[in-house]
Amino acid sequence: MTVEQGPQPRRVSVFDSTLRDGEQAPGNAMTPEQKLEIALALEAVGVDVIETGFPSSSPSDFKATRLIAESLTTARFATLNRADPADISLAAEAGGVGPNHQLQLMATGSDIHLEHKRGLTRAQGIQEIVDSFRFARSLGFATVSLAIEDASRGGEAYLRPLIEAGVAEGADTVVVADTTGCLIPAEYADLIARVRSWIPDDVVLSCHCHHDMGLSLANALAGIAAGADEVQVTLAGIGERSGNTPLEELAVVLAYKGEQLGVTSTVHTDRLYPAYQLLCGFIGLTPPRNKAIFGDNAFATQAGIHQAGMLRAPITYEYVEPHRFGRERLLLVGRHSGRNVVRHVIEQAGVPVDEALVEHLYEDYVANRTNGECVSTDDLRQLVLAKVAGHPTGPTSGPAVAR
Missing domain, CATH: 3.20.20.70 (Aldolase class I)
Structure with a gap:
């Protein structure tokens, strides 16, 4: 047949x-x-x-x-x-x-x-x-x-x-x-x-x-x-x-x-x-951040709701796959991010996830940000490692980190 x-x-x-x-x-x-x-x-x-x-x-x-x-x-x-x-x-x-x-x-x-x-x-x-x-x-x-x-x-x-x-x-x-x-x-x-x-x-x-x-x-x-x-x-x-x-x-x-x-x-x-x-x-071309495929934000997100889904399965908010266009997925940390990305960064840093630590980092680097700037998860990971190394019993609140 x-x-x-x-x-x-x-x-x-x-x-x-x-x-x-x-x-x-x-x-x-x-x-x-x-x-x-x-x-x-x-x-x-x-x-x-x-x-x-x-x-x-x-x-x-x-x-x-x-x-x-x-x-x-x-x-x-x-x-x-x-x-x-x-x-x-x-x-x-x-x-x-x-x-x-x-x-x-x-x-x-x-x-x-x-x-x-x-x-x-x-x-x-x-x-x-x-x-x-x-x-x-x-x-x-x-x-x-x-x-x-x-x-x-x-x-x-x-x-x-x-x-x-x-x-x-x-x-x-x-x-x-x-x-x-x-x-x-x-x-x-x-x-x-x-x-x-x-x-x-x-x-x-x-x-x-x-x-x-x-x-x-x-x-x-x-x-x-x-x-x-x-x-x-x-x-x-x-x-x-x-x-x-x-x-x-x-x-x-x-x-x-x-x-x-x-x-x-x-x-x-x-x-x-x-x-x-x-x-x-x-x-000397500089595109809008939101331009399809080539824009800086085409495959980047800082919104906590989106990040929560993407950390579980990128397909939740990502229809166009960045690797097919020579790009990378970026999870950025800004004042619209949530605790899920903080937990993710702590895990990636190899530090035991403690909710008190999550809360301190969230308050320090997310909730209290007063501008629209973001840090990458790699940058935040380094801040986490430095913070934990300097405060083995857990971080204290400090100023928001802007870049």
Whole structure:
């Protein structure tokens, strides 16, 4: 008797834009050599495509593209370019025209941008894409994508002929950008579903979502559910204004909910945090304490009720497992902690647990704290050992220890 296997999960491609959209935001500039280090770390993470930058924008982006193109061994790389022969020629010079180089040609996707940014008609917007694709093919580019800026505010009467023209000229990827982060998931899913119906199955459909309303990940997931094949992301969500879909947040959803969603990726979650630390060192990034996966408090707690449960079984309050993301569980001692963590620290210190000792330590180091600072359990363990060594009959009350 054979057991029928369920449908195989669909692999979603991960396209990383940390070095382009991420770097072009204020305060995020990197040298070409730093970009290379980040690119190699992202390759180790397992992303499929690494965007090197905008070669025509600066000598630095040109050099970074060349360095990365020469160094990657498993991931492909991409460049972003205007629909302009000069940009395309520079991209070819920087990274070559082989299949490992995904040339992205930026199309103007909305009447707003056509009128106020470009001064073009719809017909001109489509024609420049046709001309640019033909020029790229004449140079020998094997992989060319149509990256539609502000697609989320483009109407079907313009978007559809624009996309169909790009596909007719050989676009193997169509990138649907919610450039201003103006859509909610239902709207973005509807847009992706419509674009999917306009293009052949073998053309990759890619999501590029911004975080202006805090919906970049939600929109990307809605896009996947509607038929997208790829998500463009950045480490820690860095990017223009409020940023982009965070790589680590997409990774955690696919790690824990991928089977439910019917999708998978090649991301190695345990390699994300080292890549993030490298990025922080280069651009001086300090995240909010509460940021998912990368935040200082993502796997830390000081609340007594939570700690009581976690000391018995971490699963009580820990759904995402820190070790899967290269992180550690932290039980911190602060004024919201309880006696359970004090007992735990005493046990870990190898000192007999005496309730009088527990009470003294609780009063000294927990209950009477007047600020929000915490000490680690390791720090408290050392304080316990010192206290017990100095007061063999039990500690007396003293000032709260702050760090």
